[in-house]
Amino acid sequence: MPQPPSPSPGAPSRAVRVLIVTAVPAERDAVASGLGDAEPVPLPCGQAGYALHRAHAVTGEGPLVADVLAAGVGPAAAAAGTATALTAASAAGEPYDAVVSAGIAGGFGQPPGGTVVATSIVAADLGAATPAGFSSVAELGFGTVEHRPPGQLVRAAAEATGAAAGAVLTVSTVTGSAGRAAELTARHPDAAAEAMEGFGVAEAAAAHGVTVLELRTVSNPCGPRDRDSWRIDEALAALGGGCAALLPVLRAWKA
Numbered sequence: 369m370p371q372p373p374s375p376s377p378g379a380p381s382r383a384v385r386v387l388i389v390t391a392v393p394a395e396r397d398a399v400a401s402g403l404g405d406a407e408p409v410p411l412p413c414g415q416a417g418y419a420l421h422r423a424h425a426v427t428g429e430g431p432l433v434a435d436v437l438a439a440g441v442g443p444a445a446a447a448a449g450t451a452t453a454l455t456a457a458s459a460a461g462e463p464y465d466a467v468v469s470a471g472i473a474g475g476f477g478q479p480p481g482g483t484v485v486a487t488s489i490v491a492a493d494l495g496a497a498t499p500a501g502f503s504s505v506a507e508l509g510f511g512t513v514e515h516r517p518p519g520q521l522v523r524a525a526a527e528a529t530g531a532a533a534g535a536v537l538t539v540s541t542v543t544g545s546a547g548r549a550a551e552l553t554a555r556h557p558d559a560a561a562e563a564m565e566g567f568g569v570a571e572a573a574a575a576h577g578v579t580v581l582e583l584r585t586v587s588n589p590c591g592p593r594d595r596d597s598w599r600i601d602e603a604l605a606a607l608g609g610g611c612a613a614l615l616p617v618l619r620a621w622k623a
């Protein structure tokens with residue numbers, strides 16, 4: 369993580385607190401390693417089953433604490449883990465200022481190892497199959513399928529991380545055919561990636577009134593399944609660097 373010698377004159381000295389939620393421990397460890405000095409700490413209220421890896425940084429805008437949590441695969445595990453961590457931090461009087469859903473992803477037209485920052489975090493398969501095709505719960509009138517992080521923050525995050533900005537779809541089933549990929553991009557022409565947790569993280573963040581971002585690095589193209597070709601090491605290496613580059617942006621956003 370970049371460590372300028374001292375904060376800008378006049379910058380608030382309160383540490384900004386960021387929660388970074390991954391699915392699996394390999395992603396958490398890649399993020400923690402990118403942040404440099406992350407150490408395991410328990411959740412403030414001691415919830416069994418969850419552990420944080422904490423990194424401290426001093427950015428040009430002031431101090432920052434980043435906690436990394438591997439909450440599990442899929443939107444339900446992501447929402448449960450994120451909500452638990454947000455609630456525990458609030459109860460301990462140390463609420464988070466921002467939450468980031470981070471991990472590897474399938475890309476729509478993005479190269480392996482490339483980075484994507486979400487302009488929108490979309491539950492792409494939350495709805496009903498009808499004779500006329502898929503209808504989202506929003507179209508059916510009983511729910512939400514999209515969270516939109518602040519545009520200015522997304523632009524700054526994309527610039528700092530060298531990312532493409534586009535919709536990141538949350539799915540419960542990994543796309544495994546050209547037909548399914550075409551179906552998703554027809555419904556979401558701005559889709560840059562798909563993963564399995566962002567919408568769950570965003571729902572929990574919204575319930576707590578906390579800013580959310582999603583940062584993904586591409587391990588595979590969305591399309592016909594070829595698991596052996598996934599470039600996981602490349603994506604994990606990019607994930608650590610991407611999260612490190614993102615933190616000063618979040619610190620400046622909250623200054």
Ligand SMILES: O=C(O)c1cccc(C(=O)CC[C@H]2O[C@@H](n3cnc4c(=O)[nH]cnc43)[C@H](O)[C@@H]2O)c1
Nearest residue numbers: 391392394441472473474542543562563564565600
């Ligand atoms: O096998 C490994 O070494 C390994 C290391 C790190 C992560 C994994 C995963 O399988 C993570 C699952 C995670 O990845 C996201 N993901 C990646 N590609 C896609 C995709 O094409 N469609 C949907 N999700 C994708 C997803 O968020 C999963 O949670 C393995």
